[in-house]
Amino acid sequence: MKKKRQAEILSIIRENTIENQDMLIKALSERGYSVTQATVSRDINELNLEKNINEDGINCYTKVSDSNRFGNIFQQSVISVNYAMNIVCLKCHAGLANAACAAFDGMNPNYVIGTIAGDDTVFILMRTENDAKELCEKLKTMF
Secondary structure, X not given: OHHHHHHHHHHHHHHOOOOOHHHHHHHHHHXXXXXXXXXXXXXXXXXXXXXXXXXXXXXXXXXXXXXXXXXXXXXXXXXXXXXXOOEEEEEEOOOXXXXXXXXXXXXXXXXXXXXXXXXXXXXXXXXXXXHHHHHHHHHHOOO
């Protein structure tokens, strides 16, 4: 039963944008699985799921793979996030801006015009100030 439920969880997060455990519990229920929050929490840990920003800019559950390990690099590299006009600025630990920038680019954000990294700073060019503000808020939840 556990393996089938966990396989169903992987299917659900591949097919849907699942932002929290309540959404996952509801999706499982719709597929015939009656589970508690504690069970879902254990499944998330055992399946090594983590939350990442998807291509629509939504923070949702994803399966950790080698390509998703960039999220961990991003979390460990970035100190702060802020924006001015349509540019988001990531302040990073010295020497880690390139890693943070590569990690961000690896998330394939289709709403970003471009990125550039120095030694301890990354600039992310957005189309509008509102886009920059939204991205800034989402990135702040990642670390």
